Amino acid sequence: MSAKVEIFEVGPRDGLQNEKRRIPTAEKIALVDCLSGAGFRRIECASFVSPKWVPQMADSGAVLAGIDRAEGVSYAALTPNLRGLEGALAARADEVAIFGSASEGFSKANINASIAESLARFRPVAEAARAAGLPVRGYVSCVVECPYDGPVAPDAVARVARALLDMGCYEISLGDTVGRATPEGIAAMLEAVTAQVPAARLAGHYHDTGGRALDNIEVSLERGLRVFDAAVGGLGGCPYAPGAAGNVATEAVAARLEALGYETGLDRGVIATAAEMARAMRVPRETDDV
Ligand code: HMG
Ligand code: MG
Secondary structure, eight states: OOOBOEEEEOIIIIITTTOSSOOOHHHHHHHHHHHHTTTOSEEEEEEOSOTTTOGGGTTHHHHHHHSOOOTTOEEEEEOSSHHHHHHHHHTTOSEEEEEEESSHHHHHHHHSSOHHHHHHHHHHHHHHHHHTTOOEEEEEEOSSEETTTEEOOHHHHHHHHHHHHHTTOSEEEEEESSSOOOHHHHHHHHHHHHTTSOGGGEEEEEBOTTSOHHHHHHHHHHTTOOEEEEBGGGOOOOTTSTTOOOBOBHHHHHHHHHHTTOBOOOOHHHHHHHHHHHHHHTSOOTTOOO
């Protein structure tokens, strides 16, 4: 039996959050429902953040209310503070994520807080979520490079990852937010992080601006990681990481993993359909109101 690797689908959140076109809620729901049939165990499809900061995610509650929930699929939401957690609980998200940064510049630009302030803000969110029975995932952004501060020290990543683990996060997702990391950079970062957090509790979240994301996944596999975030159709970017491209495309990751002999449990035909839908969502329509 071949070893299993899980793809955590983040397209409906990380993929869509950066789209300028206001995507109708019904289109988002249709995408999530299509993805639910592909075999993913976890799909990130909501973000309870300020609608002034990320207008595209303002209908997250309606998305979670409108989807057909498939058995065994966890529908995830970002929750930067207690207000976000309240939104996620009301919308019956199955799990939530707090999201910090290894660099001060991105932390300030993305969530208007220093790293220390953000960790202090996350602690009660993680506690309240776990008290409500929701698993909490942690993100660390800018694990190799920051769009504002430049190169990021591996030890800085390890410190934030460890802090999120100590808060009770069940998994820490390591974000190459600008998507320009090389396998060498990822390997050096993972060496420091795995000294603090076991590889079995880590995920790779690699954007693909520089076209090395699949190579970065391979080097992460060698270091023991078995979960990778990806966005169907390669959608996305981050509104607070200028120039960053989308997450590595789910269909490309699934193909590479299978070529390497890993089992993903995914139906690549359904993923191809979802990728078409995702790409079509970016095309402006005459009926758009923005
Ligand atoms: P702030 O301005 O410091 O907070 O923002 P505030 O408490 O002063 O609130 C400002 C306004 O937002 C107020 O409204 C609040 O009510 C409202 P106003 O009085 O001005 O009308 N507000 C909220 N509204 C809805 N839901 C909430 C909420 N909280 C406050 N939860 C805050 C701080 C964190 C809210 C803001 O900075 C924010 O929303 N940031 C989100 C940024 C974001 O979503 N970035 C993209 C996701 S992260 C990412 O993509 C990286 C990742 O993929 C990994 C990787 O690739 O590296 C995860
Ligand atoms: Mg991201």
